[in-house]
Amino acid sequence: MNIERLHLPLEPNGHWFRSEARAEAVRIDGVLLLAGGTPNCRACGVYPSARVVGGVAEVEEPCPDADGITTTVTIEVPSGKLLVSDSLRSVFSIDHDAFTSLDSARGQAQVIEAMAALGCAFGPATNCDLGLFRTGPDTYIMARPEWDEDDTPSLADSSRMASVCTDLWAYSCADFEHWQARGGDPADLDWSDTVVDVAPGTYRFVQHSGERGFDFDGPGTVIFAHVDRIS
Ligand SMILES: [Zn+2]
Incomplete structure (x- = not known):
């Protein structure tokens, strides 16, 4: 043989x-x-x-997610205080075993939706200079700014509302008072946690990292999520 x-x-x-x-x-x-x-x-x-x-x-079977996934969720921010963090999992916890593997766009979309149902806008990112930037009166982006040759970020520092440590390759945002009501303790916050003053309302997070061709380390400013107040 x-x-x-x-x-x-x-x-x-x-x-x-x-x-x-x-x-x-x-x-x-x-x-x-x-x-x-x-x-x-x-x-x-x-x-x-x-x-x-x-x-x-x-x-044999075609991919049901071949075109990628744009995940759109909303969270309520009635206090007008948006807590921006690398992780809020101590307060907003889900059973990851219930979902598809997190190294897939489908698994990430499932986790994003499950976290949003608890009031937390979660999103994958890469290990980078991640921040929340204001782009208009009620619009923001969760993004890694492009750095020019002078080592100056292209998004003006004045528009940066928060910086996020990306050791965990993700960000999480929630209403500060909602987070406290679920047991969050402000004494536990560190440099990677920022409370941003925003207009109270409903915020939509459109997460792009699961889209086909999304380049986590791409040139220019990488926008992981568009964030805007919809009501
Ligand atoms: Zn597939």
């Missing part, structure tokens, strides 16, 4: 794999068989099944 191990090109059928992703296969007496699973998809989060077709590993 002649056994040869090899890696086949992977036809993703819309799923998001790393560009160099291959499928392990064996050729036994001339017959090609897949020898392992596919990587997990960074859009829908599943490990899709594949079959060998003409020397290529073809994923």
Whole structure:
């Protein structure tokens, strides 16, 4: 019996794999068989099944999230005090096991929606100079500013309302009084927690990090979320 191990090109059928992703296969007496699973998809989060077709590993089921996911949620900020933080998980906790893997756009969207249902606007980011910037009377962006050649951020410091430590690769925002009512203690806040004065109302967070082609480390200002008061 002649056994040869090899890696086949992977036809993703819309799923998001790393560009160099291959499928392990064996050729036994001339017959090609897949020898392992596919990587997990960074859009829908599943490990899709594949079959060998003409020397290529073809994923059978198309990706339901091939176009990526823009996640829109709202939170209430009746106090007009928006707490901006790297993590508010001690107060707003969810069971991550109930969701798809967080390294996929689908899993992130599920967590964003579950956190928003508790009153917390959560969003993934990268390890960067993340901040909340005012762009208009009732509009903001959660973004990493572009730095020019003078090492000056392109978004004026005067528009920066908060800086977020990104050791946890995420941000969280909530109404300050709502956070306190759920047990949050202002004595526990540190430099990465800022209370921003905003107009009281309902705030919409449109998270872009799950969109197809979103470049976490891209050139220019990277906007993770648009934030605006809708009522
Ligand atoms: Zn997929």
